[in-house]
Amino acid sequence: MNIFNENKVPLKKIPLDPRVDRLNSFFNNEFKSKVDFFVRVPGRVNIIGEHIDYCGFPVLPMALEQDILVAAGILEQPELHIRNVDNKYSNFDCKITTFEELNIEPDNNGRPYWYNYVLCGIKGAIEYLENKYSHGLRLCVDGNIPPASGLSSSSALVSASTLSFLYAQHSIPNKSEIASLCARSERYIGTQGGGMDQAIAFLAEENSAQYITWNPLTATAIELPKNIAFVVAHSLAEVNKAASNDFNRRVVECRLAAKVLARMSGSSTNSEIITLKEVQKLFGKDLDEMICLIQKHLPKEAYSKNEISQLLDTTDEELDTLYLTPNTKNLTEFKLKQRALHVFQEAFRVQKFRDTCLQLKSLKNGECNGNETIDRIGNSENKDDYISEILGTLLSESHFSLKTLYECSHENLDLLVEISKDMGIHSRLTGAGWGGCIVALCPLSKVDTYLEKLKKEYYEKYCNVSEDCVQEYAFATTPHYGAVIYV
Known part of the structure; x- marks a missing residue:
C-alpha cells in the first residue's frame, strides 16, 4: 500500500530492508508482540544558513539518507514502553495521562536522557490532541545518524515520536503543521530552536535541497549543480544543545x-x-x-x-x-x-546561494533575458566550475563568520576546514556548532581523493580511527526524501 498526498506524510508499504527486518525482530523479541507500523524520519545537513532560522530568515538544508527508524505497537492502555536497539541506551516505561503530567527530567548532571527526546515528541502530540487520545505505544528505536553530530539526530527522534503517537491516534496533521508542532515540542527539553530541523524532516524531496521560509512555513525545491557532491565529516567532538x-x-x-x-x-x-x-x-x-x-x-x-x-x-x-x-x-x-552581523550576513549568503542555483537553472532552460549574472555564467569557459566556486566561497565565508562572529566553532572543525582548504575544497561547520560536523562542497571528480585525505590527515592522524570505521564519520551524500510511515 502506497498512499501519497503532497501535503501529508506518505504511507508506504513496509520495504524489504535488512535494517527494518532486524528492528522488527528486536521488537518481537522485546515485547512478544507484532509491530503495527514503522516510522522513518531523516537526519539533515544544513548546506547554508546557520543560526538564522530562529531569527526568522530562510535556510537551505537537505535531508540525509541516515535516519531514525521506529517500530511501533499500539496499546489499548495509556502506557509508554520505550526501547533502543543499542543496549547502551536504557529502557523506559511509564503511564501517561495529560501532557501537563508527563514530566521530562534530566539526569543528575543536568543532561537529558536519550528517551527524553521521545517524551518531548509525545508530550507535544498529547498537547496538540488536547489530552484527547485513546492509545499508548510500544516503541523500539534504531538510529544511524551519528549522535551529537549536528546532523539533527535528536530532532529526528522527537519528530519520529510525535508522528508515531499521532498516527496511533488516527490523527495526522499536514506536513507543515506537524513540522511546526515538532519544533515546539523540542522546547520541552529546553532547546530554543527555530524549526529548520523539523521542517526539512517533513518537507524534504529526493534530489533537491529545500529553501525554507517561515510564517507561513514553505519549502521550495532547489536544484543543485550536477557536478558536485556534499561531503559530511564528523569532527568527533560531540555537542549536546540541551x-x-x-x-x-x-x-x-x-x-x-x-x-x-x-x-x-x-x-x-x-x-x-x-x-x-x-x-x-x-x-x-x-x-x-x-x-x-x-x-x-x-x-x-x-x-x-x-x-x-x-x-x-x-x-x-x-x-x-x-x-x-x-x-x-x-x-x-x-x-x-x-551575533546580529552574522545573522544578516548569513541571510545574504543564503539568498545568493539560492539565486545562483536558480540562475544556473535559467541558463540551462535558455532563459537569459539579459541577466548580467546569467550572461557571465554563460560566457565562462567552464560553467559548472564557475558556479561551484561561487557556491563554495559562500560556504567558506559562512564558516569564518560562525567562527569569529558567532563563536560557535571548535578547533576540530577548524582543522577539518583547513585540511579541506588545502585541497581547494570549500567547507563549513554545519548544525549548531561547538563540535559536530562540517559540510564540504566537493567536485564529483575529487570525492574519493578528498575522503582519502580526510582519512589520512584527520581520522588516522588525530583521532586514531581505524580505516574500517572512517566511512561512518565521513561520507558523500545527496538529498534524500522526508518522513514516511510504513504500514
Whole structure:
C-alpha cells in the first residue's frame, strides 16, 4: 500500500530492508508482540544558513539518507514502553495521562536522557490532541545518524515520536503543521530552536535541497549543480544543545539585538518584535542596509545586563522574565553586534546561494533575458566550475563568520576546514556548532581523493580511527526524501 498526498506524510508499504527486518525482530523479541507500523524520519545537513532560522530568515538544508527508524505497537492502555536497539541506551516505561503530567527530567548532571527526546515528541502530540487520545505505544528505536553530530539526530527522534503517537491516534496533521508542532515540542527539553530541523524532516524531496521560509512555513525545491557532491565529516567532538547554555545564549543575544535595534532606532517600542527578520521588515531595509544599521546602533563589543535593561527601559528582573531562558539568566554579558552581523550576513549568503542555483537553472532552460549574472555564467569557459566556486566561497565565508562572529566553532572543525582548504575544497561547520560536523562542497571528480585525505590527515592522524570505521564519520551524500510511515 502506497498512499501519497503532497501535503501529508506518505504511507508506504513496509520495504524489504535488512535494517527494518532486524528492528522488527528486536521488537518481537522485546515485547512478544507484532509491530503495527514503522516510522522513518531523516537526519539533515544544513548546506547554508546557520543560526538564522530562529531569527526568522530562510535556510537551505537537505535531508540525509541516515535516519531514525521506529517500530511501533499500539496499546489499548495509556502506557509508554520505550526501547533502543543499542543496549547502551536504557529502557523506559511509564503511564501517561495529560501532557501537563508527563514530566521530562534530566539526569543528575543536568543532561537529558536519550528517551527524553521521545517524551518531548509525545508530550507535544498529547498537547496538540488536547489530552484527547485513546492509545499508548510500544516503541523500539534504531538510529544511524551519528549522535551529537549536528546532523539533527535528536530532532529526528522527537519528530519520529510525535508522528508515531499521532498516527496511533488516527490523527495526522499536514506536513507543515506537524513540522511546526515538532519544533515546539523540542522546547520541552529546553532547546530554543527555530524549526529548520523539523521542517526539512517533513518537507524534504529526493534530489533537491529545500529553501525554507517561515510564517507561513514553505519549502521550495532547489536544484543543485550536477557536478558536485556534499561531503559530511564528523569532527568527533560531540555537542549536546540541551546540556549547556551555549545554544540558548545565542538565541537570547539575537532576541536582545532585535529589541535594542528597534528601540534605539526610535522606530518601535512594539513588544511583539523579537526577531531580527521582524526588525528588517519594520525598517523596510535590505540586508546590506541592516548591516550598516547594526554598526550605527550596536557599536559596543559587549553589553552588560544592566546596559541592556537601560536601553530597553526595563529592569534586570523584567529582562530575566521577558527575554532570558532559565539557563541564561545567570549571564552578565551579551555580544549583540557580533551575533546580529552574522545573522544578516548569513541571510545574504543564503539568498545568493539560492539565486545562483536558480540562475544556473535559467541558463540551462535558455532563459537569459539579459541577466548580467546569467550572461557571465554563460560566457565562462567552464560553467559548472564557475558556479561551484561561487557556491563554495559562500560556504567558506559562512564558516569564518560562525567562527569569529558567532563563536560557535571548535578547533576540530577548524582543522577539518583547513585540511579541506588545502585541497581547494570549500567547507563549513554545519548544525549548531561547538563540535559536530562540517559540510564540504566537493567536485564529483575529487570525492574519493578528498575522503582519502580526510582519512589520512584527520581520522588516522588525530583521532586514531581505524580505516574500517572512517566511512561512518565521513561520507558523500545527496538529498534524500522526508518522513514516511510504513504500514
